[in-house]
Amino acid sequence: MNNDQVIIFDTTLRDGEQSPGAAMTKDEKVRIARSLEMLKVDVIEAGFAIASPGDFDAVNTIAKTIKDSAVCSLSRALPADIDRAAEALKPAARGRIHTFIATSPIHMQHKLCMTPDQVVEQAVTAVKRARNLIDDVEFSCEDAGRSEIDFLCRIIEAAIDAGARTINIPDTVGYALPHQYGDTIRQLIERIPNADKAIFSVHCHNDLGLAVANSLSAVVHGARQVECTINGLGERAGNASLEEIVMAIQTRKDELKVSTGVNTQHIVPTSRLVSSITGFPVQPNKAIVGANAFAHESGIHQDGILKNRETYEIMRAEDVGWNTNRLTLGKLSGRNAFKSKMEELGISFDSKEELNEAFGRFKVLADKKSEIFDDDLQALVSDVRSNSEEEKYRLIDLQACSTTQSTPEATLTIEVDGEPMEARSQGDGPVDAIFKAIESIANSQAHLALYNVSAITSGTDSQGDASVRLEKDGRIVNGSGTDTDVVIASAKAYINALNLLHSQRTKTNPQTGHV
Numbered sequence: 001m002n003n004d005q006v007i008i009f010d011t012t013l014r015d016g017e018q019s020p021g022a023a024m025t026k027d028e029k030v031r032i033a034r035s036l037e038m039l040k041v042d043v044i045e046a047g048f049a050i051a052s053p054g055d056f057d058a059v060n061t062i063a064k065t066i067k068d069s070a071v072c073s074l075s076r077a078l079p080a081d082i083d084r085a086a087e088a089l090k091p092a093a094r095g096r097i098h099t100f101i102a103t104s105p106i107h108m109q110h111k112l113c114m115t116p117d118q119v120v121e122q123a124v125t126a127v128k129r130a131r132n133l134i135d136d137v138e139f140s141c142e143d144a145g146r147s148e149i150d151f152l153c154r155i156i157e158a159a160i161d162a163g164a165r166t167i168n169i170p171d172t173v174g175y176a177l178p179h180q181y182g183d184t185i186r187q188l189i190e191r192i193p194n195a196d197k198a199i200f201s202v203h204c205h206n207d208l209g210l211a212v213a214n215s216l217s218a219v220v221h222g223a224r225q226v227e228c229t230i231n232g233l234g235e236r237a238g239n240a241s242l243e244e245i246v247m248a249i250q251t252r253k254d255e256l257k258v259s260t261g262v263n264t265q266h267i268v269p270t271s272r273l274v275s276s277i278t279g280f281p282v283q284p285n286k287a288i289v290g291a292n293a294f295a296h297e298s299g300i301h302q303d304g305i306l307k308n309r310e311t312y313e314i315m316r317a318e319d320v321g322w323n324t325n326r327l328t329l330g331k332l333s334g335r336n337a338f339k340s341k342m343e344e345l346g347i348s349f350d351s352k353e354e355l356n357e358a359f360g361r362f363k364v365l366a367d368k369k370s371e372i373f374d375d376d377l378q379a380l381v382s383d384v385r386s387n388s389e390e391e392k393y394r395l396i397d398l399q400a401c402s403t404t405q406s407t408p409e410a411t412l413t414i415e416v417d418g419e420p421m422e423a424r425s426q427g428d429g430p431v432d433a434i435f436k437a438i439e440s441i442a443n444s445q446a447h448l449a450l451y452n453v454s455a456i457t458s459g460t461d462s463q464g465d466a467s468v469r470l471e472k473d474g475r476i477v478n479g480s481g482t483d484t485d486v487v488i489a490s491a492k493a494y495i496n497a498l499n500l501l502h503s504q505r506t507k508t509n510p511q512t513g514h515v
Contacts, residue, residue, distance in 0.1 A: 006223075006260050007225035008246065008262055009228070010227075011228070011239065013046050017047070019233055020476040022280060028277045030061055030062060038266050038270075038346055039262055040266075041069055043071075046072065048075070049084045049089075050080060050084040056084065056087075059071070060088045060091065063092035070092075070094040072098050073096075074515065079126075097136070097137050098139075098515075099127065099138070103142060103147040103151060104148075123158065123162075137163055140169075142170060144171065145170070145173065156188065161194060165198050166198060168225075168227065169218070170202070170203035171205055172515060174211065176204070177214075181204075182214075183221065185222055185223050199224050200222060200225070201227060202219075203227035206238045215228070216245070216256065219249070233278065241287070246267070247267075247288050264320050264321070265320070268321030271288075272375055272456075279468075329341055330366060330371075331367055345378065368484045369484060371457075376457060393441075398410070408433045410424070431490045434491050435494055438495065449470065450478075453465070453489065453490065456482065461484060463483060464482065475501065477501050479498070480492075
């Protein structure tokens with residue numbers, strides 16, 4: 001490997017899915033995997049094969065689909081996990097098993113109830129077993145950020161001897177500081193006798209907001225793989241953000257002196273796809289992919305930009321994909337043009353019926369909107385597929401009224417198991433009235449934990465993208481809905497969340513890997 005090249009290992013589909021309510025269907029995972037392949041990430045961690053039959057199926061399907069990126073499955077350092085991962089990865093053009101075991105004193109004592117000697121023995125056994133099943137094996141020291149350096153040296157040397165060719169040093173709980181974490185990577189590379197036989201990787205969590213800083217510090221000190229996620233998605237406060245890592249490396253080559261193979265023009269489209277599928281909106285001031293990332297409000301800034309862009313911009317918006325949201329199709333476009341455009345966006349249809357359904361919705365949207373953009377098409381397909389599963393609830397009709405002189409009121413008809421039911425309710429606003437009317441029918445007793453609406457594209461005719469998070473009995477789901485009418489989009493999102501709560505099979509189960 002070129003020592004100036006940093007491998008980008010994307011774990012949106014595995015660690016990112018561990019965000020509460022962010023579980024994805026197999027089809028949604030495949031769509032994201034295809035987008036990551038277009039982005040040219042080096043490794044796609046597709047899931048945790050043993051976590052559930054749904055996760056196994058998703059890893060296996062992605063392994064069959066993706067050709068240009070390596071496809072990886074996580075596994076604990078257990079024989080059953082490793083065998084299941086290898087089975088799921090059989091169709092992969094390039095497969096990788098990523099096995100892990102905890103190495104910090106607190107984890108070994110309280111979680112594993114194992115001695116350090118037992119942990120080393122289990123790690124070596126796991127790596128050897130994986131290496132006999134697949135050529136590419138990665139070993140992770142869970143909670144390495146709080147592990148003792150001498151023990152890390154010992155277990156990593158043994159793992160490399162056993163056949164691991166990538167060694168991951170995760171800051172599992174986001175505890176490290178950049179100078180400390182970078183020095184840990186430096187010491188490991190210098191002290192481990194066979195360190196030259198492996199690539200050192202980092203996987204940083206963002207509990208203190210330092211995931212990207214820690215990752216870049218590790219790169220400066222010799223790490224040559226960074227594990228990250230689109231939009232920084234992930235458990236608790238999330239992971240290192242792929243877009244921030246990649247653009248920091250590209251923008252500050254003068255200091256970092258490394259590069260990646262990522263096609264940066266696909267960053268924004270991939271970010272929006274992940275946001276649409278998971279129902280996790282991107283905050284406007286998010287670096288690189290936020291709506292305000294390249295916006296200038298200050299008069300001084302605007303004046304500087306007009307005179308020379310580089311006065312206030314260190315990157316070009318076009319380089320990360322902000323120019324890709326171009327006008328694509330209109331209401332006179334035919335089915336073949338629609339299908340071809342979808343294929344260009346990495347979207348394929350499983351059946352003629354699904355294509356016809358999506359094309360029909362496109363025609364309806366084209367009558368409402370004068371301009372149809374790539375993001376509109378991505379949202380349209382997400383909406384079609386989120387409603388293509390077997391549904392308990394379906395919106396039939398909705399009327400909402402809100403004036404300055406009266407209490408907002410909503411009247412709606414919902415199909416419940418095929419039977420239409422009507423309800424009317426008042427609320428603090430039209431959306432509140434709609435949600436109360438829906439609940440008067442569903443009686444889900446779920447807690448509304450989050451409600452958000454954002455515009456998919458610019459302009460007053462933009463589609464609204466609504467997100468609803470519901471919690472019930474410890475289960476969390478994110479529903480989403482899109483429409484040119486944000487009130488209708490909100491109703492769709494709430495009903496989608498109710499369907500997800502009702503259905504145990506529409507989403508792959510939350511995973512249990514904590515690297």
